[in-house]
Amino acid sequence: MDFPILSVITFLPGVVGLALLAFPEDKKELIRWTSLIAAIVCMVLSIIVYFSYDIELGGYQFEDRFDWIPAVGISYIVAVDGLSLPMVLLTGIVMVTGVLISWGIEDRPREFFALLFFLAMGVWGVFVAQDMFTLFFFYEVAVFPMYLMIAMWGWKKTREYAAMKLTLFLVVGSLFALIGALAMYSASGLGTFDMFIIQEQAEFTREFQITWFPFVFIGFIVLAGMFPFHNWSPVGHVAAPTAVSMFHAGVLMKLGAYAALRVGVVLLPEGAKFWLPYVVVLAFVNVVYGSLIAMTRKDLKYMIGYSSVSHMGLVVLGIATMNEIGLTGAGLQMFSHGAMTALFFSCIGMVYDRAHTRMIPELGGVMKKLPMVGVAFIIGGLVSMGMPLFSGFVAELPIFMGAWRAGVQGPDFIANYYAWIAIISALAIVITAAYIIRAVSAVFFGPIPEKIEHELTPIRWQDRTAIVILLVSLLALGFYPAWMDTVIKTGVDSVMAVLGA
């Protein structure tokens, strides 16, 4: 048997998390270094998986399975395809940078890092799971560390409210998705949760698919922050400690979009064809509304939080186009947005840790004191606006093209307006540019307010390393998208095969 690399990536964080809990509480440096080394190991493993995936072959690879609870057809199955692979890699990147950024946590670091690893286990588990039960199992494993981390280390003013709101939204979504998945299990009559088998053999009637698709799709897409189920997301970003914001925006929101695609669209294609045109409208609202709200925010974290809502709207829009180019764009956008938002939140975290404020009017001239943070934020901004040569462009252009081309589906009152949806969504980029440029000029240039002048101490090597890792992955995708584009295409092909186009 081959080395079960995906299982190792998934369970190593869990083992490390448990091991960390056994450390003595006051050995803080030891805890940090152990976490960092473990995170690096996971990242290296995810890079290895990424680059040893056989693009020619496509499909699902590195499969690893055993019968978990055979009496009810539950198996543990992990495998990756072109769509989940970039997400596995992204999780590795965010994990390492998250550990680096959290170096300064002094209150109960043992618990913090242990929970971070449990969270990582859940996230990796969802991206590689190919059995509905396994997927739900990991999906909910990812929930409780989020609650505790936000409630324990978050921003004192809103953390309890935000943590609870986030948790309840996620859990109610996942429970409805679970009922949908159980209905599929029951109606398929195959007695298995194995998604490969269900995808190939289940013959769901059209009525069944149309009834249950909303349960599954909306249940999961809540986590992607889709309008009108989005408002837990910015609140959660704001309250969360930096590393958790990075995880939340960077990876967790992708979890929702990915699971909605994998379980919803792929297993219930007829339902998807019926409902997704309506989803296009919601995603469109997401894109425009998210960026408009971001425009009005004075708190940097709120601004990026709403910008995430807007960008995730593009991901959902890409999925909802149901054509090859749109889906490819969605896949690229998931990676690009993940790395970009992680970068944004780490920069904001660094500024906030020093200046103790995130309000745009109270900041200024940060560039002079923290040049690296400034440069990173500006590059993040350029990605966010979709400038050519940056990964945002690579990802967003296909989504707009996909949306334009998709205008054959759905009822007339939507189908006739796809071109307009594409145009207006593209115009939302102008709004993005406006708030990013405004924030950059106000925060990083101009005079330094007296209050924060002496607070802005230089950043640590850990922070620099984190910034470099995120910048490298963003720029690599921007300058040479082919290394990811081709991988995602193989995943999109299998989705398109199911959708029958």
Add this chain to the structure above:
Amino acid sequence: MDFTTFEAAHFLAILPEIVLIAVAALVMFMDVVQKGESRRMMGYVTAIGLMAAMFIGIGFSLPMGDPKLLFGGTIRHDMLGFVFRMMFLVAGAITALITMDVKGLGKRGDFYAVLIAAVIGMNFMAIASDLIMLYLAIETTSISAYALTGFLLNSDRSAESGLKYFLFGAVTSTVMLFGFSLLYGFTGHTNLYGIAEALGAGNVPFVTLIGIAVMILVGIGFKISAFPFHFWTPDVYEGAPTPITAFVSTASKTAGFIVLIRVFIIALSTNSGVAGWLPLMMAIAAVTTTIGNLVALAQTNIKRLLAYSSIAHAGYTLMAFVAFESQPEQSVSAATFYLMTYIATNLLAFAIIIVFARAAGSDEIKDYAGMSRRSPYLAHMMLVAFLSLAGIPPLAGFLGKFFIFKVVVDAGLYWLAIVGAINALVALYYYLIVMKVVYVDPAPEGASKISITRPYQIAMVALTISVIVLGTAATPWYNWAIAGASSLF
């Protein structure tokens, strides 16, 4: 089969219970001869005795082949009863361990002896297949439980809750007994299978049958604290000594369910009967879960909170039960597995409450503030228990709920699954609020570390491991539950 043909096999079937009588005698003897600190050793003796009975049971009393009716048809030696007996023995052993350092109980030999008596009663509830035997077993358990609840004579709360438990119990038990007698009167049988046959002939009018079902449901509903027979639960749970709260909320409730399963599925599930009481039972399941969870939201005392949560959990188990018409085996096995996970989890929660109350002298949720700084591992174990109660993986409660949702959806009861989902959300809220107090709120000034004595360490570590194992490596346990369920039909 009659009383004159006793065979060795008959006694092997009830060997664990015979061992238990010996253990109870041993504890009573120790109560007389032991002096001073070593009196608390009786707790260990009880726990080891109960575990020994369990292993003896696995060694000698494991039902082989087809289920058999023994002792003139009064007990049914089958896998389902066996699984439940093992659950009661474990729950009893843990209860003995977590009693050992409770003031006023830990050194009382009579307490342990009554506890063992209650376990014996429950074991017979699990295997009784005759109304007379069943009622005897129920009363053995109940009377022991009343005594245990009111055991702290110098505490008004304990005495009050003992009396309350007794009054409610006596009334509901009488109604149930009346139901039993009607059943006998109409069918001429006390054996459950005989009754089923007689009812199957269709000679009993529909309305009478429903009336009988409702009367029996009153007694069982009290045991499992289902709506509308749940009103005693919070008061009794709050006032009783905490180890007994743990015992009553887990073992006693589980015993109620095995009676429910036997009486309703074997005896009363004739076609017309099911049509009458199953919708009622579905409504009770939905309302019980909802009421339990909604009222739990408002609680400030942790024992009352867990009391209402235990009502909600009874509702969940009922949800699995009501799916039995189309999914008989899956339904019973889901309920059995849920009870396993619930016993492990709830005992863990109560063990933590006892340890904490010993240190802080309080059961108020607000006093749990800062517990994670005072004793990180105790807090982590509490997290395990509460997340399992909330149904979060990789813990036992998640799988338990998953199987229930699965069987409910398989039976096509989508509305019930949605009720269950919304309830899971409500429950998560109040469990998380408690965990927030434990982890986030600052500890009071001068709060000390919490010391955990040896028996509690053993119990809590064992339970924490079981909660995790039941939630991950669940296959052997679930297969047990399935073997039990299939032995019923």
